[in-house]
Amino acid sequence: MRTAEPGTTPDGPSAPDEHAAPRVRTGTVDATATVDAAGWPDVSAVPTASRLRTAVTAALVRRALDGLPLRARFAGSEDIGLGGPLIDVRDPTAFHARIGTHGLVGFGESYMAGEWDASDLVAALTVLAGHAADLIPAPLQRLRGLWAPRHPHDERNTPDGSRANISRHYDLSNDLFALFLDDTLTYSSAVFRGFPASWDRLAAAQHRKIDRLLDLADVGEGTRLLEIGTGWGELALRAAARGARVTSLTLSREQRDLARERVREAGLDERVSIELCDYREARGRYDAVVSVEMIEAVGAEFWPVYFRALDERLDPGGRMALQAITMPHDRMLASRDTFTWIHKYVFPGGLIPSTEAIEETARAHTGLRLARRDAFGAHYAETLRLWRERFTERADEVEAFGFDDVFRRLWTFYLAYSEAGFRAGYLDVQQYLFTKQNPAAGVGRP
Template sequence: MLTGILFRQIVREGTLTVVDSRGRSETYGSGRRDEPHATVRITDRATEAKIAAHPKLYLGEAYMNSRLLVEEGSLYDFLNICGRNVLRLENHPLWGMFERAGALLRPLLYYNPVGRARKNVAHHYDLSGELYDLFLDDDWQYSCAYFLDPKSETIEQAQANKKRHIAAKLKLDRPGLEVLDIGSGWGGLAMYLAREAGANVTGVTLSEEQVKKSRQRAKDAGLEEQVQFQLQDYRNLSGRYDRIVSVGMFEHVGTQHYHEFFRKVHDLLADDGVAMIHSIGRMSPPGSTNAWLRKYIFPGGYTPALSETLSVVERRDLWVTDIEILRLHYAETLRRWYDRFQANRARVRELYDERFCRMWEFYLIGCELSFRQMGQMVFQMQLSRRQDAVPLTRDYITDWERAQIAEGQSAAAE
């Protein structure tokens, strides 16, 4: 069995049975009943060879092309086993070479000049709007939610928590503040800041579909005087803003452009201004993006380590006034997206095809498990040009959130 040497050396946790193209089966792992079990079939020898050579790329490709079939257990069980054992793969002298190659090629893989950045964004965010409507919350928040109670909260509640939490960190202490939203998505956060804090918000995105949807939403909400959306690269902006926020965009900046990004934040931020960067990150040292994810889902995407982020910030004359690490919040977010995706899978198949459905299943489950088992997290970094731009303690964040919650409860009771 061509994949035998791979799974035999790597799988220690969980129990994985692999059936090859000739119908032969081998079982690997602990055999423990309290750990995940799965059986997969690989349909042809060419796919076996590819998986054995580069599993991080070709396992996902084989699944989406129906050349790797899950016969017992679920895709979640199979990827759970992979996630539990991935460190042995990365540390292996043979298969770890792809990790080392990825690190060496970082300047090329994550080089995102303006034209390439727009193409990378279009690859993912200019898909059918109906697709996102089928699995996101009703405000189209496509970033990590903030769960106060993961056992009981819906994705709508958790995304509302996220917007409120970010707004509190921006210290929106008076109406009329000029706010820049870098990577504004479908406009939900910008409209929230305008509605709840009286801010004037400029949102910029490189997605044509997002900017069209955002403008229509602002018009429908009667906020078009307060909220403006532009199809614009942040690097081409000028002027000064009281507040700058960026949610889920820094992952697409590219390591070669971190200095450029934080220099621009510094230059666009008012002297007494506050910025808040919300990004997926890693708890480990700098590395590389999963090859399959980079090829099929987020070309040019990379989740930074705090070490490589902070080393740039400290050269840009910016104060880091607060950092918060969100650990399992994104795992819970992705689980809810996956459940909604599956509930609407038949419609997604009509929009695209079976291969697309299998690709997104692999993406959503794989990413959830990366937050549960593989050291992925989210950081929220607050920045300012002056050390006294925010109060000395974090009480103002909690106070603002509690006031908003109380106001909402009072309005609901009337």
């Protein structure tokens, strides 16, 4: 069985009753599949919470949901909420035990275990994302540092930590990603001409996004281009087709191997070099740097290092085009130290920055100066919808690759959760242009 996380995945906060053993779940996540305890230890085991903890959790959940435009149906009780998309909690005891013990990590694990579902998962999660700042009472928000789980130390984005973190997501399987991505194998937001988007327009929309970034960086014949974060090579191929000489860096072996294969097939070996290399280890000087949705994997601790590394690779007068997912600054500050479901099961070590954090870091630590910023979050919502629908349609093929039902629910939740963030406006995505100033012109440095 292939899983996103091995059994050694870090646990969330400890159970409230140190003498109470967890209840192993022998039920099913659908009509036929059981939860594999070896592959999914924290999904198969429902934490045993005290009656007081369960009662307090149930009251807090009811308080949070009661005033929202949705319906929450708990088995054996009346619906709560103001009406809207339905959240159907099939096992309230397990649901409350998980949330009471592991917070929002438990909320996601409860979905993976099949203890709750939603008639329209994206719509329900969009409501929750739109009220993220209000779901937890203000007094508990102020005490977040006491109850919220912290990031595991071994997931810090040091050079070794980054390699491990990136591998856990991007080295799952090239075949898996190919099932739900379009033929460009581009795993970042597209830019559409209009909505609603359709699958047959996705590849063109991905090329439109790439071309906008290459235009921002003024990439053309003879440009020396450094790409931080290769993906599966589409941007490097498109830049080389313009006549650029591209050095592209990745920490994923599977991405590196397939990107190199695509470069060979395109006959662009002399123009494109794909290297297994950390951004901190990059060498050489370039006319342009492009980095697409890679900063989210850097971590706040290393944002200054990241921007300085890119600045040092650029010649004076050079241009850097950056695509980044962003979140509101106050929410970033409130949640930046919290270990979440996304960290545990999807992107270990990740942190989505705010626009303020990006711009202030570049200003304080580099000679890069912001020249332009464009937001297009609605395009990401549509990109994610197309990926999610494709993933759902091809569930049998996902299973054939050895990914079990829990993994498929995990991936469905991840795509829906992400789409909901953009639909609610909780998340956004930006394209930035930074220019490299001449230090002799008086640009301050730290």
